[in-house]
Amino acid sequence: MKRVLIVEDQPDIRKLIRMTLEFEAYEIHEADDGASGLRMALALQPDLVLLDVMMPGELDGLQVCQRIKSDATLAGVRVVLLTARGQTRDREAGQRAGADEYLVKPFSPLQLIDTIERLTTAA
Amino acid sequence: MEHPASPPDPDPADSPASPWQKLTAASHALLRRLAKPLTRRRPAADVLLQAVPDALIGVDARGHIRVASPTVANLFGVEPGELLGTPLSNLLPGLDAPTAQQRTRDGLYLRNTRTHVARFDATARRHGETEFPAEVSLAQVEDGGDLRYACLVRDVTDRRMADGLLALYVRALDCCSNGVLIIDLGLPGQPIVYANHAFQQLTGHDRSDAVGRSWTLLLGADRDQPEAARVRQAMADGEPATAVLRSQRPDGRLALTEFSVAPVPPEDGPVPRHMVAILNDVTERERARLAIAERNARLNAVFDLSPDGFVVFDRDGALLYVNHAFRQLTGWAGDPADGTFTLSQFDRWMRTLCDVELPYPALCDDDGSVGDAEATGPATGVELLQLVRPRRAVLTRLARHNAGGQGESILYFRDVTHETEVDRMKSEFLTTAAHELRTPMVSVFGFTELLLNRPVPEGRKRDVLETIHRQASLLITMINDLLDLARIEARQGRDLRSEPLPVADLVQRTLCSLLLPPSLRVVPPDPRSLTGWVHADGEKFQRAFTNVLSNAIKYSPQGGDIVVTVMEGRIDGAPAVGVRVRDPGIGMTGPQQARVFERFYRADPSGNIPGTGLGMCLVKEILDLHGGRIDLHSAAGQGTTVTMWWPGADAPDAPDAADVPPGRQPQSRPEARTSTEVA
Numbered sequence: 001m002k003r004v005l006i007v008e009d010q011p012d013i014r015k016l017i018r019m020t021l022e023f024e025a026y027e028i029h030e031a032d033d034g035a036s037g038l039r040m041a042l043a044l045q046p047d048l049v050l051l052d053v054m055m056p057g058e059l060d061g062l063q064v065c066q067r068i069k070s071d072a073t074l075a076g077v078r079v080v081l082l083t084a085r086g087q088t089r090d091r092e093a094g095q096r097a098g099a100d101e102y103l104v105k106p107f108s109p110l111q112l113i114d115t116i117e118r119l120t121t122a123a
Numbered sequence: 124m125e126h127p128a129s130p131p132d133p134d135p136a137d138s139p140a141s142p143w144q145k146l147t148a149a150s151h152a153l154l155r156r157l158a159k160p161l162t163r164r165r166p167a168a169d170v171l172l173q174a175v176p177d178a179l180i181g182v183d184a185r186g187h188i189r190v191a192s193p194t195v196a197n198l199f200g201v202e203p204g205e206l207l208g209t210p211l212s213n214l215l216p217g218l219d220a221p222t223a224q225q226r227t228r229d230g231l232y233l234r235n236t237r238t239h240v241a242r243f244d245a246t247a248r249r250h251g252e253t254e255f256p257a258e259v260s261l262a263q264v265e266d267g268g269d270l271r272y273a274c275l276v277r278d279v280t281d282r283r284m285a286d287g288l289l290a291l292y293v294r295a296l297d298c299c300s301n302g303v304l305i306i307d308l309g310l311p312g313q314p315i316v317y318a319n320h321a322f323q324q325l326t327g328h329d330r331s332d333a334v335g336r337s338w339t340l341l342l343g344a345d346r347d348q349p350e351a352a353r354v355r356q357a358m359a360d361g362e363p364a365t366a367v368l369r370s371q372r373p374d375g376r377l378a379l380t381e382f383s384v385a386p387v388p389p390e391d392g393p394v395p396r397h398m399v400a401i402l403n404d405v406t407e408r409e410r411a412r413l414a415i416a417e418r419n420a421r422l423n424a425v426f427d428l429s430p431d432g433f434v435v436f437d438r439d440g441a442l443l444y445v446n447h448a449f450r451q452l453t454g455w456a457g458d459p460a461d462g463t464f465t466l467s468q469f470d471r472w473m474r475t476l477c478d479v480e481l482p483y484p485a486l487c488d489d490d491g492s493v494g495d496a497e498a499t500g501p502a503t504g505v506e507l508l509q510l511v512r513p514r515r516a517v518l519t520r521l522a523r524h525n526a527g528g529q530g531e532s533i534l535y536f537r538d539v540t541h542e543t544e545v546d547r548m549k550s551e552f553l554t555t556a557a558h559e560l561r562t563p564m565v566s567v568f569g570f571t572e573l574l575l576n577r578p579v580p581e582g583r584k585r586d587v588l589e590t591i592h593r594q595a596s597l598l599i600t601m602i603n604d605l606l607d608l609a610r611i612e613a614r615q616g617r618d619l620r621s622e623p624l625p626v627a628d629l630v631q632r633t634l635c636s637l638l639l640p641p642s643l644r645v646v647p648p649d650p651r652s653l654t655g656w657v658h659a660d661g662e663k664f665q666r667a668f669t670n671v672l673s674n675a676i677k678y679s680p681q682g683g684d685i686v687v688t689v690m691e692g693r694i695d696g697a698p699a700v701g702v703r704v705r706d707p708g709i710g711m712t713g714p715q716q717a718r719v720f721e722r723f724y725r726a727d728p729s730g731n732i733p734g735t736g737l738g739m740c741l742v743k744e745i746l747d748l749h750g751g752r753i754d755l756h757s758a759a760g761q762g763t764t765v766t767m768w769w770p771g772a773d774a775p776d777a778p779d780a781a782d783v784p785p786g787r788q789p790q791s792r793p794e795a796r797t798s799t800e801v802a
Contacts, residue, residue, distance in 0.1 A: 108572055
């Protein structure tokens with residue numbers, strides 16, 4: 001069973017993602033800010049992290065992504081950035097942070113399923 | 124053949140001692156002596172003849188030369204001996220015997236010597252080919268034996284040339300377009316002794332009238348003008364001077380005449396006797412100069428009033444002009460009049476003002492020459508300068524090299540700090556607004572896609588639909604708030620309908636329409652505090668009050684009492700009414716309070732408390748429009764107190780005024796209050 005970590009400050013969006021993935025065979029964990037998201041990632045060693053970019057607190061999504069990608073113990077963890085900022089500049093920032101995929105809000109739940117499936121089976 | 128310019132022959136009878144008569148008598152006597160004992164007196168005659176520069180020739184009745192003085196060699200280049208027996212007409216073409224006879228008959232008859240004498244100009248021939256002007260005296264000798272005529276020939280080439288030159292000078296002066304006068308300082312009254320044609324044209328004074336009069340006839344009645352005094356002084360000193368005189372023509376018209384005098388160097392002695400004056404009509408020139416000066420003054424005023432900076436350099440790169448706005452923009456304190464500030468110095472100085480991150484684009488190359496772009500193109504593109512000194516500012520610069528005209532470089536600077544800042548804020552606002560609108564859209568779009576694509580049990584369907592509805596409502600509120608904000612900003616208060624309104628009415632109406640969760644209670648203000656009137660737009664008052672109340676409700680999830688109080692106070696010394704809302708909610712930290720009026724700022728970003736982040740912006744905008752104020756006190760976990768201060772208004776005088784509909788209340792402004800009415 002693949003393990004998916006959702007890091008997102010909006011409860012309604014966490015609920016949407018949970019509901020999107022409920023028929024798939026994923027073990028789902030949730031965090032509502034960057035710091036707890038990173039902590040949980042280190043503890044859970046998930047296969048994939050769905051990461052909101054703009055979050056309150058000390059760590060935003062890009063920083064969490066960088067930490068995950070640069071941490072040797074988390075090698076192979078896939079990161080999908082979820083963001084409302086869809087400009088080229090924002091996508092480039094995501095690439096630099098090492099994200100595997102970049103989904104712009106509002107995203108399609110069906111497309112999210114495809115993306116997660118593709119990234120987790122390739123791994 | 125007589126030269127028209129020759130002076131008339133003096134009558135030898137009346138002036139027996141005239142040189143002419145002496146010469147004639149001498150030649151006559153000489154001829155007679157030559158005819159008789161020629162050989163005996165020969166040496167003496169030779170001496171005498173050689174002393175005379177003229178050629179003396181004796182001619183017989185047939186017009187052939189019988190005798191010639193040695194000087195013929197000088198004049199005609201032929202030895203006297205070679206001439207004997209040749210016709211006189213070889214030397215003086217056309218002067219054959221009949222012509223000689225005719226000429227002398229037409230001439231004077233000298234009774235004492237019984238001689239006919241004629242004097243005329245002729246063309247003589249040297250070497251039989253070169254012609255030269257000659258003055259000929261021809262005498263017919265009655266008793267000269269075979270000598271009939273005595274002929275005296277004088278070469279007048281030099282004199283003719285001098286006469287010609289003099290005539291040329293006079294003609295040249297007459298066709299010169301400047302007026303020319305010659306003034307004789309030695310005669311009483313220092314009269315004009317010569318005036319050229321242009322003088323007459325320029326001044327309207329007849330030149331023949333002017334001669335003999337003083338040059339001051341030009342001045343008309345205005346004889347004591349200061350410029351004329353300068354001319355008088357210069358003439359007294361024998362020094363050159365130039366003055367612009369207000370002159371008057373004989374017909375009364377006034378003109379400006381440039382009058383330059385210079386002493387004519389005397390042939391002998393140190394004191395000049397003549398002055399030459401050159402006149403020029405400068406009326407048009409002076410008028411144009413004044414017009415240009417006026418135009419310059421106007422342009423300078425325009426440039427100095429301009430809020431944009433202007434700097435002008437001449438073709439050699441020396442600073443010519445700096446306007447007031449440029450000094451203001453950059454703090455430049457130099458003086459362009461000293462003429463030493465160059466374009467490359469200007470570049471260096473500007474560079475010190477600019478941000479090193481955005482280097483100053485130089486105008487001239489390192490060697491100080493103006494860059495090619497400026498030299499060839501009419502204008503460079505707009506360049507952006509990021510100033511850090513004397514204050515942070517963004518300027519645009521436009522450089523134009525005036526290739527025609529004087530070749531100046533004109534620099535134009537415009538302060539776009541404000542526009543740049545507004546632009547930045549606007550695009551930041553749009554980015555943020557778009558971002559904020561996308562977030563509720565995630566739920567609306569995502570949940571509907573799930574509902575459409577998979578079976579959802581009834582129980583959960585309701586929860587999903589509620590989420591969609593909640594997020595869609597949030598979108599609507601956000602769009603409404605954005606539009607309200609945009610409208611308020613765009614209208615700048617022009618649609619504000621301010622009037623005196625009773626605060627009791629406004630507060631109660633707002634509180635009545637409030638929807639409260641069961642855990643919360645609103646404590647209304649003491650009715651005794653509700654006697655005041657505010658000067659406000661009723662609709663906007665309620666909008667602001669509602670926003671403050673709904674924040675109090677949203678941020679008090681644990682329930683409790685929301686306390687509303689109304690009090691009197693002052694804004695900048697003017698009476699005001701305060702409406703205060705105190706909630707028992709989560710409160711805000713210092714940094715949160717500092718950002719509360721920022722657009723889209725949410726004290727609770729978790730989304731647990733729905734909101735647009737625009738409500739408090741709107742409250743502040745509304746109060747700013749009214750000239751009111753907002754106070755905020757809060758601490759984390761301690762609740763928040765917001766006080767809106769509205770400008771106060773007089774209660775209408777009529778005792779039943781409270782019953783009159785608010786729209787009909789008489790207008791009254793806070794400053795119209797008298798001091799006795801202030802509580």
